[in-house]
Amino acid sequence: MAHRSLPLSQVYRLLEPGPVVLVTTARKARPNVMAMSWHTMLEFEPPLVGCVVSDRNHTFAALKATRECVIAIPTIEIAKQVVGCGNISGRSVDKFARFGLTPMAASRVAAPLVAQCYANLECRVVDTRFVARYCFFVLEVVKAWIDRARKDPRTIHHRGMGSFMVAGPTIRLPSKAR
Amino acid sequence: MAHRSLPLSQVYRLLEPGPVVLVTTARKARPNVMAMSWHTMLEFEPPLVGCVVSDRNHTFAALKATRECVIAIPTIEIAKQVVGCGNISGRSVDKFARFGLTPMAASRVAAPLVAQCYANLECRVVDTRFVARYCFFVLEVVKAWIDRARKDPRTIHHRGMGSFMVAGPTIRLPSKAR
Numbered sequence: 576m577a578h579r580s581l582p583l584s585q586v587y588r589l590l591e592p593g594p595v596v597l598v599t600t601a602r603k604a605r606p607n608v609m610a611m612s613w614h615t616m617l618e619f620e621p622p623l624v625g626c627v628v629s630d631r632n633h634t635f636a637a638l639k640a641t642r643e644c645v646i647a648i649p650t651i652e653i654a655k656q657v658v659g660c661g662n663i664s665g666r667s668v669d670k671f672a673r674f675g676l677t678p679m680a681a682s683r684v685a686a687p688l689v690a691q692c693y694a695n696l697e698c699r700v701v702d703t704r705f706v707a708r709y710c711f712f713v714l715e716v717v718k719a720w721i722d723r724a725r726k727d728p729r730t731i732h733h734r735g736m737g738s739f740m741v742a743g744p745t746i747r748l749p750s751k752a753r
Numbered sequence: 754m755a756h757r758s759l760p761l762s763q764v765y766r767l768l769e770p771g772p773v774v775l776v777t778t779a780r781k782a783r784p785n786v787m788a789m790s791w792h793t794m795l796e797f798e799p800p801l802v803g804c805v806v807s808d809r810n811h812t813f814a815a816l817k818a819t820r821e822c823v824i825a826i827p828t829i830e831i832a833k834q835v836v837g838c839g840n841i842s843g844r845s846v847d848k849f850a851r852f853g854l855t856p857m858a859a860s861r862v863a864a865p866l867v868a869q870c871y872a873n874l875e876c877r878v879v880d881t882r883f884v885a886r887y888c889f890f891v892l893e894v895v896k897a898w899i900d901r902a903r904k905d906p907r908t909i910h911h912r913g914m915g916s917f918m919v920a921g922p923t924i925r926l927p928s929k930a931r
Binding site: 711746 | 763765766769770771772788790791792793794795796801803804805829832833836839840880882883886887889891907908909910911912913914915916917918919920921922923924925926927928929930931
């Protein structure tokens with residue numbers, strides 16, 4: 576694990592392809608982690624991310640109370656653990672222990688990084704105006720970490736009903752977009 | 754091209770993996786099309802999609818004025834045309850003609866479907882409260898079409914700087930999520 580700092584201007588490159596991510600929180604010194612697929616970039620820099628955290632999830636209350644989280648981006652190697660995190664509530668279980676995930680201290684937030692993930696984004700909640708209507712939180716990424724040793728991270732992408740697309744080859748096309 | 758109707762309850766399965774999509778609009782009988790990657794599901798059914806359309810894009814004004822669009826989901830076969838649509842503005846060019854894309858009449862909105870895309874989602878704008886701050890539109894999918902002949906659609910996923918991940922294999926994991 577060689578987690579290096581990533582310039583915030585590059586964060587969108589991690590989230591645009593739509594990976595399943597883990598979201599960690601820490602409330603009353605108790606870390607928790609959930610799986611999430613409903614997220615989108617909202618701004619390049621500072622990176623703003625919009626995401627839906629259902630009010631049925633244990634994470635919802637922690638996110639509202641602490642206004643901090645970590646978005647950790649997993650790859651195929653830990654797909655079973657990721658799906659496991661999505662299948663069980665943190666109300667009664669320490670999911671880090673249950674699934675052998677290692678919490679690591681973050682630098683700017685109390686929520687932990689996930690050591691096994693190839694990228695980790697420390698986030699603060701900056702806008703809650705859409706939470707009541709859509710459970711939609713606006714997060715600002717305040718610090719980003721990446722394992723640069725992982726050249727071709729095979730992220731997983733939720734297709735519903737137990738079906739996941741695994742990232743295939745990368746191609747280059749002459750795009751004028753950032 | 755065998756575009757069949759898809760139950761609205763299944764729409765999230767198309768958008769969750771994070772594909773680059775095309776967005777079509779029709780203003781003053783003039784169709785236009787742009788490429789987009791900043792989108793997320795907000796609700797299963799009726800399917801609500803949140804998406805960022807920059808106010809620098811020609812589509813922004815059309816979307817505000819008509820409150821309708823189509824989200825068309827392309828695959829690797831037309832990746833060059835998709836990136837081309839993202840590289841040029843519809844202000845001066847008929848992008849359908851330029852890139853050999855075929856507009857087809859939609860059933861519920863004036864914006865056209867894109868015949869070459871394996872799925873098309875007819876959308877109405879239902880919430881514009883986040884447009885001023887984030888250029889974030891909330892869309893309701895009112896009709897969905899899919900080409901069921903395409904068993905393993907290889908969608909493309911933007912990784913920034915001209916880099917695109919192409920959808921790889923699909924795996925199954927015992928997820929309790931929908």
